[in-house]
Amino acid sequence: MSTTTLHDVAIIGAGISGLTAAKRLREAGLDVVVVEKSRGLGGRAATRRITLAEGGEIPIDHGAQFFTARDLRFQNQVGRWQEQGICFPWSEGFMTWQNGSLHEPEEQWKDTRYACRGGMSLLGKFLAKGLDVVREFQVDSVILEGGIWHLYADSAHPSSPVSARALLVSAPLPQAMKLVSDRLSLEQQEFAARITCGPCIAVIARYPDVTESPLWRGIQVRDMTSPISWMAWDSSKRTRETPGSIAVIHASPEYSSLWLQASKEELKNAGEELLKEAALIGGDWMNHPVDLVVHRWRYAHPKGPSTPSGFLKAPCHEPLYLIGDGLHGGRVEGAWLSGLFAAEDLLLKRSSL
Numbered sequence: 001m002s003t004t005t006l007h008d009v010a011i012i013g014a015g016i017s018g019l020t021a022a023k024r025l026r027e028a029g030l031d032v033v034v035v036e037k038s039r040g041l042g043g044r045a046a047t048r049r050i051t052l053a054e055g056g057e058i059p060i061d062h063g064a065q066f067f068t069a070r071d072l073r074f075q076n077q078v079g080r081w082q083e084q085g086i087c088f089p090w091s092e093g094f095m096t097w098q099n100g101s102l103h104e105p106e107e108q109w110k111d112t113r114y115a116c117r118g119g120m121s122l123l124g125k126f127l128a129k130g131l132d133v134v135r136e137f138q139v140d141s142v143i144l145e146g147g148i149w150h151l152y153a154d155s156a157h158p159s160s161p162v163s164a165r166a167l168l169v170s171a172p173l174p175q176a177m178k179l180v181s182d183r184l185s186l187e188q189q190e191f192a193a194r195i196t197c198g199p200c201i202a203v204i205a206r207y208p209d210v211t212e213s214p215l216w217r218g219i220q221v222r223d224m225t226s227p228i229s230w231m232a233w234d235s236s237k238r239t240r241e242t243p244g245s246i247a248v249i250h251a252s253p254e255y256s257s258l259w260l261q262a263s264k265e266e267l268k269n270a271g272e273e274l275l276k277e278a279a280l281i282g283g284d285w286m287n288h289p290v291d292l293v294v295h296r297w298r299y300a301h302p303k304g305p306s307t308p309s310g311f312l313k314a315p316c317h318e319p320l321y322l323i324g325d326g327l328h329g330g331r332v333e334g335a336w337l338s339g340l341f342a343a344e345d346l347l348l349k350r351s352s353l
Contacts, residue, residue: 007033009319009346010151010164012139012179015043016332017323018170019127020339026131028347034128035137035151035162042124043170044300045332048204048293049119050244058244059119062202062295065218065232065248066090066113066120067332073340074333078114086122090115090237094218097226097281102219113218115237123332134159142167142179147318166319168342172197172299173326180322183314192312195304195326198253199260200229200297203271204246205278205289211245214282221281227255228277247286249278253301260298267294302326310334310341319346 009025011018014036022032040046046063067087069078081087091113093105116122140154149167153160169176173195181189219231230250235242251274259270271294279287302325310328314320321342325335 005033005163006148007031007162007164009033009166009168010035010149010162011168011170012142012151012176013037013043013170013324014041014124014128014133014135015170015324016045016123016127016335017325017339017342018043018168019124019131020336021168021170021321021323021343022131022339023127024340024343025346028343032132033162033164034131034133035139035153035159036133036135037138039135040121040124041128041133042121043335044297045120045123047116047119047121048295050204050206050291050293052243054243056243058206058242058246059121059238060204060234060246060248061115061120061232061237062204062248062293063297063300064120064332065230065250066115068111068113069333070111071333071337074336077336081123081126082114084126086126087114087116089113091217094220095216096220096222098222100223102216102281117237117239134162137162139171139179144183144316144318149318149320166321166346168321168323168339168346170323170339173302173322173324174299176322176324180314180320183316183320184312184322185315188312188314191305191307192322195302197299197326198301198303199256200253200300201251201256201259201267201270201274202295202297203249203251203274203278204234204293204295205249205275205286206291207245207247207285207289209243209245211285213245216282219281221252226277227251228274228281229253231278231282247278247282247289249274253303256296256300259296262296264294267296268292270294302330306334309345310338311345313342313345319349321346
């Protein structure tokens with residue numbers, strides 16, 4: 001088997017963990033390539049841009065809404081992002097909906113929540129600067145031959161195959177296991193099986209521009225009977241000059257799982273149902289948008305044990321790592337740390353050879 005380029009490292013997935021690992025390895029002087037199935041960067045730190053009929057464009061976060069910074073290393077990174085104008089402190093905790101009423105944020109949940117004025121996708125775009133990212137490369141198979149990892153696309157992609165001496169897989173864990181589970185130990189396979197990734201239906205609701213901003217920026221719904229887990233006034237993240245009045249609603253994993261096979265038209269029905277529920281929490285006005293967009297995330301809510309290291313390293317001579325927020329407690333911070341830890345472990349392994 002011959003290839004035009006043999007990279008030091010190939011990374012599957014241009015989410016936060018994959019890009020963080022790639023950036024750290026690139027800084028250390030390695031030849032790194034990232035393959036990504038879509039055109040976007042940042043994974044679930046995603047921003048949809050809607051063009052208004054009257055002109056102008058609105059960024060709307062329909063994936064990860066914010067992030068916290070509890071680990072010192074990530075705090076330092078967030079500090080640099082703030083200096084560069086990428087993110088800002090959005091809120092000190094959120095209101096909660098419980099027992100039929102809204103409650104002020106509890107003291108233990110008042111960590112600073114950061115967001116991006118231009119949308120959460122700015123995180124991925126910033127991390128990807130200077131990196132070799134091959135987009136629209138859906139990995140169909142991973143073959144190890146002669147000590148080299150070969151990644152094949154599921155279509156006639158001009159860059160297929162991509163070959164490298166080391167491989168990091170940052171795709172959602174269920175997808176990652178389909179590609180490389182046979183390279184993991186039985187114990188690692190059993191561990192990964194205990195981690196699930198629940199789906200999420202995200203509703204983007206646009207209201208008349210004259211709509212008065214609500215008193216809340218975000219609401220965490222802690223009612224087990226509600227199909228909603230989260231509501232945000234997305235417009236509170238933007239500048240005053242940004243047009244539009246936008247709310248984003250996330251359904252619970254349980255409710256979202258009922259719509260995994262739904263058509264686009266059926267998903268719109270789910271969105272309308274969620275708006276009716278949102279109106280019970282935020283007010284009747286929430287049930288009367290001028291526009292409605294529904295997005296389905298198949299892998300959105302990792303749940304299960306975390307690895308002490310933040311990653312899984314296969315017991316084979318050729319370096320293979322599984323990384324991502326699902327292996328390190330979820331959240332943007334967990335993804336960033338997972339990618340960083342795996343990259344540093346790989347660098348340590350190389351230095352000891």
